[in-house]
Structure formats: structure tokens, C-alpha cells
Amino acid sequence: AQSVTQLDSHVSVSEGTPVLLRCNYSSSYSPSLFWYVQHPNKGLQLLLKYTSAATLVKGINGFEAEFKKSETSFHLTKPSAHMSDAAEYFCVVTPGGFQKLVFGTGTRLLVSP
Amino acid sequence: NAGVTQTPKFQVLKTGQSMTLQCAQDMNHEYMSWYRQDPGMGLRLIHYSVGAGITDQGEVPNGYNVSRSTTEDFPLRLLSAAPSQTSVYFCASIPTGRNTEAFFGQGTRLTVV
Numbered sequence: 476a477q478s479v480t481q482l483d484s485h486v487s488v489s490e491g492t493p494v495l496l497r498c499n500y501s502s503s504y505s506p507s508l509f510w511y512v513q514h515p516n517k518g519l520q521l522l523l524k525y526t527s528a529a530t531l532v533k534g535i536n537g538f539e540a541e542f543k544k545s546e547t548s549f550h551l552t553k554p555s556a557h558m559s560d561a562a563e564y565f566c567v568v569t570p571g572g573f574q575k576l577v578f579g580t581g582t583r584l585l586v587s588p
Numbered sequence: 589n590a591g592v593t594q595t596p597k598f599q600v601l602k603t604g605q606s607m608t609l610q611c612a613q614d615m616n617h618e619y620m621s622w623y624r625q626d627p628g629m630g631l632r633l634i635h636y637s638v639g640a641g642i643t644d645q646g647e648v649p650n651g652y653n654v655s656r657s658t659t660e661d662f663p664l665r666l667l668s669a670a671p672s673q674t675s676v677y678f679c680a681s682i683p684t685g686r687n688t689e690a691f692f693g694q695g696t697r698l699t700v701v
Binding site for chain 1: 619621623628629630631632633636638678680682686687688689690692693694695
């Protein structure tokens with residue numbers, strides 16, 4: 476069975492400090508992995524995706540994530556948080572790279588001035 | 589370019605009432621799906637369709653019905669609304685092939701009283 480574990484339900488940072496949102500996955504097949512962001516009362520927007528081409532993936536708004544197969548992890552990072560980064564972030568796996576998405580429970584990022 | 593359009597954005601139902609959430613996409617995607625989002629639980633798959641005339645159950649299908657008569661439309665029917673169906677509902681469509689990203693509608697916030 477495929478699953479995603481987001482290790483923190485809430486993460487609080489100060490503006491200008493680094494962001495780390497943690498994600499571990501379990502998949503029987505070679506997975507594709509995604510990070511989506513949801514701003515309050517909005518839909519979901521793709522931040523970045525891993526599709527086996529490169530283990531370090533760069534996304535929009537300065538975010539990046541590193542795929543580590545040995546640790547079954549796909550943590551999301553950003554060097555310097557901005558107030559506009561405050562949102563909920565979802566780690567998603569598609570087992571075998573196909574369309575059935577499995578979501579983590581989400582991490583709410585809070586950014587203080 | 590409309591993408592994925594969901595209607596309505598907000599709805600209040602009384603227990604026992606029925607209604608249909610509409611979802612339409614103009615990207616000619618074969619795969620469409622419905623998710624519900626509840627606090628602390630991420631997004632959970634209700635039903636999905638791999639093409640016109642083909643639907644299947646997801647993780648939480650009870651109390652919901654779907655059909656797919658055209659590629660563009662994938663309505664979700666609540667047969668007899670219950671307070672446990674109070675949630676935010678998202679429709680998604682995904683292109684055919686591996687490692688493709690999902691496109692989400694803006695969501696429908698449903699309250700059952």
C-alpha cells in the first residue's frame with residue numbers, strides 16, 4: 476500500500492529564516508512525488524514534482540525538495556521564508572507515477588514578522 | 589483558459605436533502621476525481637473516472653454517487669446528506685501518462701445542518 480506521512484502538522488518560522496517541511500512516503504512502485512500548496516480558502520497549486528529525472532527538484536517561489544530513496548523522504552525547503560508563504564502544504568505520492576494521488580495530512584506553515 | 593470549474597462554491601443543506609456538485613474541465617483530460625478535505629486528514633479520494641463511461645470508488649465512497657457521460661463533466665451526487673458530509677470538496681483532472689500533475693478546482697464548501 477502507498478502512504479505519505481507529513482511529520483509536522485504545524486511549523487512556525489520567522490520571516491527571513493529557513494523553512495523545512497518534512498515528508499516520508501511508502502510506495503510499492505517507483506513513485507512520483509509532489510508538493511502542493513493551498514492558501515486560505517483557495518484551491519491547490521503545484522509547487523514542484525519529482526519524476527526520477529533529478530533528486531534535487533526546484534519549484535516555484537524559491538522552494539526546493541530533495542528525493543532520498545534510502546530514507547524514503549521528500550522534504551521541502553526554502554532558504555528564507557516570506558510572509559506570503561503562510562499556507563498549508565501537502566506532500567503527495569502517485570504510486571508508479573500514475574494518476575491516483577495519495578495525500579499526506581498536510582503541514583500548516585505559519586510565518587511571523 | 590478555464591481549467592477545472594466547480595460549482596457551487598458554497599452550499600448549505602439540511603440533513604436528508606440531495607444535491608449535485610458540478611465539475612467541468614476543458615483540457616480534454618481522461619482522468620478526473622473527487623476529493624474531500626477535512627481538518628487534519630488531508631484530501632481523501634471519493635470517486636474517480638479514467639474516461640467517459642468508467643467510474644470507480646476511492647477511499648471514502650459511501651453516500652456519494654458519480655457518473656461520467658462526457659470527457660468534460662464529472663458531477664458528484666450526495667444522495668441523502670448527513671452532517672458527516674460537511675467538508676470542502678475538490679475536483680481534479682489529470683492528463684494521461686506518467687508523472688503528470690493534477691489540476692484542481694477552487695473547491696466547494698458544503699455544510700450539512
